[in-house]
Amino acid sequence: xxxxxxxxxxxxxxxxxxxxxxxxxxxxxxxxxxxxxxxxxxxxxxxxxxxxxxxxxxxxxxxxxxxxxxxxxxxxxxxxxxxxxxxxxxxxxxxxxxxxxxxxxxxxxxxxxxxxxxxxxxxxxxxxxxxxxxxxxxxxxxxxxxxxxxxxxxxxxxxx
Amino acid sequence: xxxxxxxxxxxxxxxxxxxxxxxxxxxxxxxxxxxxxxxxxxxxxxxxxxxxxxxxxxxxxxxxxxxxxxxxxxxxxxxxxxxxxxxxxxxxxxxxxxxxxxxxxxxxxxxxxxxxxxxxxxxxxxxxxxxxxxxxxxxxxxxxxxxxxxxxxxxxxxxx
Numbered sequence: 001x002x003x004x005x006x007x008x009x010x011x012x013x014x015x016x017x018x019x020x021x022x023x024x025x026x027x028x029x030x031x032x033x034x035x036x037x038x039x040x041x042x043x044x045x046x047x048x049x050x051x052x053x054x055x056x057x058x059x060x061x062x063x064x065x066x067x068x069x070x071x072x073x074x075x076x077x078x079x080x081x082x083x084x085x086x087x088x089x090x091x092x093x094x095x096x097x098x099x100x101x102x103x104x105x106x107x108x109x110x111x112x113x114x115x116x117x118x119x120x121x122x123x124x125x126x127x128x129x130x131x132x133x134x135x136x137x138x139x140x141x142x143x144x145x146x147x148x149x150x151x152x153x154x155x156x157x158x159x160x
Numbered sequence: 161x162x163x164x165x166x167x168x169x170x171x172x173x174x175x176x177x178x179x180x181x182x183x184x185x186x187x188x189x190x191x192x193x194x195x196x197x198x199x200x201x202x203x204x205x206x207x208x209x210x211x212x213x214x215x216x217x218x219x220x221x222x223x224x225x226x227x228x229x230x231x232x233x234x235x236x237x238x239x240x241x242x243x244x245x246x247x248x249x250x251x252x253x254x255x256x257x258x259x260x261x262x263x264x265x266x267x268x269x270x271x272x273x274x275x276x277x278x279x280x281x282x283x284x285x286x287x288x289x290x291x292x293x294x295x296x297x298x299x300x301x302x303x304x305x306x307x308x309x310x311x312x313x314x315x316x317x318x319x320x
Contacts, residue, residue, distance in 0.1 A: 001293050003278070007167045010299045018306060039199035039317040118163070133161050139170045142302070146178060149306045150313035157199040157314065 004114035011117075011138050011145075012109055018145055019102050022052070022152050026098070028159055031091035038154040043082045045158050046091050048151050050077035053098040056105060059144060063137050064122050065108040070097050112137070164274035171277075171298050171305075172269055178305055179262050182212070182312050186258070188319055191251035198314040203242045205318050206251050208311045210237035213258040216265060219304060223297050224282050225268040230257050272297070 001009075026034075026049060034045035043051075054077045057068045068074075073094075076085040089097070117138045120129035129135055161169075186194075186209060194205035203211075214237040217228045228234075233254075236245040249257070277298045280289035289295055 003163045003167075006278070006294050006296075007163075007298070010294045010296075010302055013294070014299075014302050014306065041320070042317055118166070134166050134170045134173070136166075136170075138167070139174075142170055142174050142305075145302075146174065146305055146309045149309035150316075153310035153313035154317065156310075157202055157317075160201070 002114065004118060008112075008114045008117045008138065011141050014145055015109070015141055016106070018148055018152070019106075022148060022155075023099075025152060025156050025159070026095065029155070033158055034091045036158050038157045043154070045155050046088070046094065047077065047082035048155050049091070049094045049098060050089065052148060052151055053094060053101055054078045055144065055147060056098075056101045059105060059140065060101075060108075062121050062123060062140055063105075063108065064119075065105070069101060069104060073097065162274065164278060168272075168274045168277045168298065171301050174305055175269070175301055176266070178308055178312070179266075182308060182315075183259075185312060185316050185319070186255065189315075193318055194251045196318050198317045203314070205315050206248070206254065207237065207242035208315050209251070209254045209258060210249065212308060212311055213254060213261055214238045215304065215307060216258075216261045219265060219300065220261075220268075222281050222283060222300055223265075223268065224279075225265070229261060229264060233257065 029045060034049060037044050038048070050073055053070070054073045057070050057073070058078075060066055060068055073089065076088055118133075118136045120126070120133075120135060121137050121140045124132070124135040189205060194209060197204050198208070210233055213230070214233045217230050217233070218238075220226055220228055233249065236248055278293075278296045280286070280293075280295060281297055281300045284292070284295040
């Protein structure tokens with residue numbers, strides 16, 4: 001197997017398995033469970049679901065796959081802390097957004113060639129990319145796996 | 161930059177930045193803080209410190225860098241849940257073990273050539289590796305970043 005293909009497989013497999021594990025955790029929690037805080041005084045499950053959905057949605061433009069699908073969730077779940085906005089989307093709505101965003105990403109992931117994974121992401125200029133060629137799409141996914149895991153370790157604490 | 165070198169840089173940079181972030185969190189917590197649970201009825205910080213140190217220590221043989229440095233911590237922090245063992249190492253001792261293990265890993269990481277990152281890890285046979293060549297050292301590190309992040313999101317909840 002060629003190196004680019006090999007590495008792409010490692011990273012995409014890791015992404016897919018972590019999204020699957022996150023879905024398992026979210027599916028094990030009822031809508032009422034998601035209203036609970038991960039630890040006293042900390043974020044609620046529903047906020048972290050919205051936060052992760054928003055961060056994954058922003059991967060679409062970052063990876064040059066097209067515009068965000070749900071730009072309206074950014075203000076509540078990315079720019080502001082939990083409870084800063086009193087009226088938020090329901091757990092049902094956020095679960096649907098989370099699934100739609102991850103499906104959209106998966107379909108783009110599956111259609112990229114190994115070479116295309118090594119193209120620059122959109123927040124690095126061509127000039128900077130020439131000097132720092134590791135700032136490619138694959139690197140974005142590695143970073144977002146880390147981010148997802150950090151918060152899923154927290155969401156998992158809700159389940160007793 | 162050659163592909164193997166490029167990808168190795170992405171993964172090792174991600175590892176290093178997450179270990180640094182973990183150190184920042186652990187250093188912000190006093191030994192008393194580490195006695196606290198990340199959420200009521202859940203693991204204590206000190207257990208997660210020992211757990212992460214033990215998992216990272218086992219990366220040494222897994223990556224073919226040599227034997228574990230602290231095999232005696234495995235029983236308490238990997239095989240058993242928190243509080244199953246009443247007498248455990250002190251926070252001071254575990255902090256030193258955590259630092260020593262990560263330093264050892266870093267020195268091995270820095271001495272591998274990009275090619276060597278694509279060699280098989282020791283829990284996959286040569287025959288299986290021929291069929292599944294993505295099961296290399298780099299893949300192990302990608303998995304362990306995920307694991308560290310999952311628990312560091314929890315440890316971070318201790319700090320108020």
